[in-house]
Amino acid sequence: MSPPRRAQAPDFSAPEFRAALGMFATGVTIVTARAADGSLVGLTANSFNSVSMNPPLVLWSLARRAGSMPHFSAGSHYAINILAADQKALAERFAARDVDRWRDVDYVEGAGGAPLLAGTVASFECFNRSRYDEGDHVIFVGEVERCSHRDGTAPLLFHGGRFYTEHPL
Incomplete structure (x- = not known):
């Protein structure tokens, strides 16, 4: 018997799917770029992940309907900024509209x-x-040209719709 060619229709609702995804704790980033007109673009995202060490690749994703989509699609560069625990207000601001x-x-x-x-x-x-x-x-794959980090600084985390900071076990 050959495997099916397509996935079966989901047996859950969109809210159930979102709630299940929310159980995966993530870091919080702000992805930034400079638009062709020189304006600054940025948004909060937790859909960030490493892809490859050689070459150094990372990925993140953006909703097709996002207003910033044309800027990220057309631009040559962007930065992924991983937020510190004391940057919750910044994460909320870059997630807000208007x-x-x-x-x-x-x-x-x-x-x-x-x-x-x-x-x-x-x-x-x-x-x-x-x-x-x-x-x-849209899944964006970025080739990392430069990176930096600060040791000893706690990251901002997101889980179940709430912000957290790390606590060593």
Whole structure:
């Protein structure tokens, strides 16, 4: 008997799927870029993961309907800023709509103009290597040109719809 060619229809609702996904604790990032017109673009994302050590590749995903999609799709570079535990307010601001996300934000310019946020635990400056359309999202694969990190700084974590910080076991 040959395996099926397609997945079976889900036996769960979208809210049930979201709740189950929320049980996977993640770090919190803000992905940033400079748009073609020079404006700054950024959003909170927890869909970040490593892909390869050689070459150094990372991935993240963005909803197709996101207003920033044209900027990330067309741009040559972006930065992934992994937030520190004391940056919860920044994560919330960059996740909100209709706010000035960049008001009073301290940053330096990274590769391709992508902003590197101050106070993060790590940052990855990425060349926008490839994109994959999957479902209602686009998966971005970035080739890391530069990275940095700060030892001894607790990361901001997200689990079950709430923010946390680490506590060693």
